[in-house]
Amino acid sequence: MLQQFQRLCHGRVHEGAASVPRMIHHHSWVRCAHQGPPASYRVGDASRFAARSSFTADQDTASLTNGATVSASSPSVYSFGSLNVEEAYDLERNEWGTTSLSVVVVGASGDLAKKKIFPALFALFYEGLLPAEFHVFGFARSKMTDAEFRDVIASTLSCRISARDKCQEKQEDFLRRCFYSPGQYDKADSFRELNSRMSEVEAASGKQRANRMFFLSIPPNVFIAAAGGAADFCSTRTGWTRVIVEKPFGRDSASSAALGRGLAAHLREDQIYRIDHYLGKELIENLTVLRFSNLVFEPLWSRQYIRNVQIVFSENFGTEGRGGYFDQYGIIRDVIQNHLLQILALFAMEPPVSLAAEDIRNEKVKVLRSMRTVQLEDTVLGQYRSRHHGGRTLPGYLDDATVPPGSLTPTFAACAMFINNARWDGVPFLLKAGKALHTRRAEIRVQFRHVPGNLYKHKFGPDLDSATNELVIRIQPKEAIYLKVNNKVPGLGLRLDTTRLDLQYQSAFNQKELPDAYERLLLDVVNGDKRLFIRYDELEAAWDLFTPLLHEIESRKVAPELYPYGSRGPVGAHYLAAKYGVRWGDLANEDPEE
Numbered sequence: 284m285l286q287q288f289q290r291l292c293h294g295r296v297h298e299g300a301a302s303v304p305r306m307i308h309h310h311s312w313v314r315c316a317h318q319g320p321p322a323s324y325r326v327g328d329a330s331r332f333a334a335r336s337s338f339t340a341d342q343d344t345a346s347l348t349n350g351a352t353v354s355a356s357s358p359s360v361y362s363f364g365s366l367n368v369e370e371a372y373d374l375e376r377n378e379w380g381t382t383s384l385s386v387v388v389v390g391a392s393g394d395l396a397k398k399k400i401f402p403a404l405f406a407l408f409y410e411g412l413l414p415a416e417f418h419v420f421g422f423a424r425s426k427m428t429d430a431e432f433r434d435v436i437a438s439t440l441s442c443r444i445s446a447r448d449k450c451q452e453k454q455e456d457f458l459r460r461c462f463y464s465p466g467q468y469d470k471a472d473s474f475r476e477l478n479s480r481m482s483e484v485e486a487a488s489g490k491q492r493a494n495r496m497f498f499l500s501i502p503p504n505v506f507i508a509a510a511g512g513a514a515d516f517c518s519t520r521t522g523w524t525r526v527i528v529e530k531p532f533g534r535d536s537a538s539s540a541a542l543g544r545g546l547a548a549h550l551r552e553d554q555i556y557r558i559d560h561y562l563g564k565e566l567i568e569n570l571t572v573l574r575f576s577n578l579v580f581e582p583l584w585s586r587q588y589i590r591n592v593q594i595v596f597s598e599n600f601g602t603e604g605r606g607g608y609f610d611q612y613g614i615i616r617d618v619i620q621n622h623l624l625q626i627l628a629l630f631a632m633e634p635p636v637s638l639a640a641e642d643i644r645n646e647k648v649k650v651l652r653s654m655r656t657v658q659l660e661d662t663v664l665g666q667y668r669s670r671h672h673g674g675r676t677l678p679g680y681l682d683d684a685t686v687p688p689g690s691l692t693p694t695f696a697a698c699a700m701f702i703n704n705a706r707w708d709g710v711p712f713l714l715k716a717g718k719a720l721h722t723r724r725a726e727i728r729v730q731f732r733h734v735p736g737n738l739y740k741h742k743f744g745p746d747l748d749s750a751t752n753e754l755v756i757r758i759q760p761k762e763a764i765y766l767k768v769n770n771k772v773p774g775l776g777l778r779l780d781t782t783r784l785d786l787q788y789q790s791a792f793n794q795k796e797l798p799d800a801y802e803r804l805l806l807d808v809v810n811g812d813k814r815l816f817i818r819y820d821e822l823e824a825a826w827d828l829f830t831p832l833l834h835e836i837e838s839r840k841v842a843p844e845l846y847p848y849g850s851r852g853p854v855g856a857h858y859l860a861a862k863y864g865v866r867w868g869d870l871a872n873e874d875p876e877e
């Protein structure tokens with residue numbers, strides 16, 4: 284390890300650095316002996332955006348951009364994940380040692396590539412978070428030249444309000460690094476051609492090592508063929524090869540296992556990054572911080588104080604244009620089994636031993652495996668129908684030409700789930716997701732129990748539960764965390780009201796736009812940080828919870844309850860909540876903006 288430090292410091296390791304950590308962590312530092320011009324390093328910087336750090340060899344402390352300082356006597360104060368020393372970034376030379384990075388977008392002509400992947404890669408490039416020798420390769424069946432591919436990408440790029448400096452220049456630089464190689468997903472020759480194109484560009488970069496990252500942004504029917512092509516014919520021989528796989532990871536336990544076996548035939552588990560972009564959202568990243576770094580929350584985080592937890596996702600638009608895909612999956616597979624269940628697992632897990640990826644994922648698996656499979660009688664299904672509103676007709680799900688007539692696929696579902704462990708025994712976790720509802724929103728709502736022997740109970744009327752504390756973590760839009768508390772209305776007399784302790788991200792952090800989840804996750808893949816990616820056994824446990832329900836819904840042809848486009852969803856959801864003595868917090872009309 285000392286040798287690696289020496290390499291990092293160009294042979295000038297400060298004596299104090301002899302007691303080096305096993306790995307350099309994000310935001311940890313290394314101090315180099317100062318000879319000649321000051322050497323400045325940003326070491327192992329996976330830069331969680333708020334906390335980029337840089338250190339100079341002749342300084343004892345360094346400021347992080349989030350305002351914290353780190354002193355030379357306290358190395359490794361942050362340890363989110365870990366990074367190999369070889370990948371350390373030299374600020375002054377603006378290079379990642381001797382290594383280039385190629386990102387291959389498989390399915391580069393598609394919706395996700397244009398909507399999310401190219402903009403995220405550009406944002407990282409703009410921020411200087413990618414190696415100097417960084418290239419993008421598009422691969423898909425559509426015929427395109429490099430120039431046409433660059434035009435496609437150009438139409439997707441924009442700069443954040445806070446990052447407009449030299450935007451045009453940066454975009455041009457980014458586009459020059461983009462290349463396109465057309466091919467078939469199941470043809471070895473297509474991948475061989477891609478490989479020789481990449482090798483050519485990498486060789487021209489003059490770097491000795493080449494890392495390669497593949498994003499499989501393609502429909503599931505070609506996942507395995509493309510993963511095989513990438514792994515078998517395009518693996519780098521001089522660095523790492525990592526493959527990002529998008530959901531859906533199968534349709535049920537059996538198909539997911541088959542997909543897992545298919546991938547495992549070509550790739551090691553450590554090369555596979557199963558993405559769930561909800562884990563890359565700012566407020567989800569903050570969930571563990573909120574829980575484990577504030578004394579006031581963790582002691583309350585159990586059945587003793589929490590009455591129920593609601594995890595809610597709603598969109599105010601339908602499946603427009605994606606009906607072909609959606610109809611084969613439905614809302615449970617599209618959103619609940621992955622995004623909402625992942626949030627639940629992070630919310631409910633026991634404190635992990637450390638913030639290392641395996642420790643966190645171990646705890647998530649334990650929670651998932653402690654859960655009861657979802658019961659049909661604890662589930663409500665819905666499908667949106669057309670509605671006339673403001674002089675126009677909002678189309679129903681079945682009006683989409685790509686949806687088969689008479690489809691029973693649910694576009695809305697709510698279910699009650701339970702965790703059979705000491706912490707959560709008996710606490711209902713209500714998960715709800717729907718398309719074409721009245722608003723676009725994702726949030727976690729934690730409803731607390733009422734205060735025993737409350738001295739003010741006569742002020743609340745007969746329904747004590749209506750005046751309990753509620754913690755709301757709003758994932759999107761307008762990210763916020765607020766706690767509803769009972770308060771005396773100022774003035775003479777004694778009138779009580781429920782008010783908010785309110786942390787609105789936009790005003791608190793003065794950030795107009797937060798980085799997109801895909802930026803965070805792509806950067807994590809570059810840095811080999813798997814904390815926010817789904818491990819195979821997690822996926823297996825998640826499917827085990829929903830597979831019996833999904834099979835039952837399909838075999839019994841359960842008809843979804845129809846709800847009008849733009850409404851608050853099926854009435855059945857209220858009955859489900861009422862069965863467990865719960866009221867949906869998101870329907871309480873409490874938000875002044877709605």
Ligand SMILES: NC(=O)C1=CN([C@@H]2O[C@H](COP(=O)(O)OP(=O)(O)OC[C@H]3O[C@@H](n4cnc5c(N)ncnc54)[C@H](OP(=O)(O)O)[C@@H]3O)[C@@H](O)[C@H]2O)C=CC1
Binds near residue numbers: 390394501529
């Ligand atoms: N779009 C989104 O918002 C989200 C998408 N995902 C997942 O990401 C992946 C990509 O999504 P998205 O970009 O929307 O998908 P697309 O339907 O846009 O497909 C991506 C590309 O794959 C190729 N393709 C399409 N259909 C087929 C087919 N039947 N056989 C072979 N190739 C095909 C096309 O490229 P060409 O014809 O040029 O080869 C297309 O441009 C999917 O797995 C999707 O489920 C996940 C979350 C959100």
Ligand SMILES: O=C1O[C@H](COP(=O)(O)O)[C@@H](O)[C@H](O)[C@H]1O
Binds near residue numbers: 560598617618
């Ligand atoms: O994975 C998916 O997520 C999107 C919602 O993502 P968001 O980041 O815009 O909230 C959803 O529309 C889509 O159906 C689903 O496949």
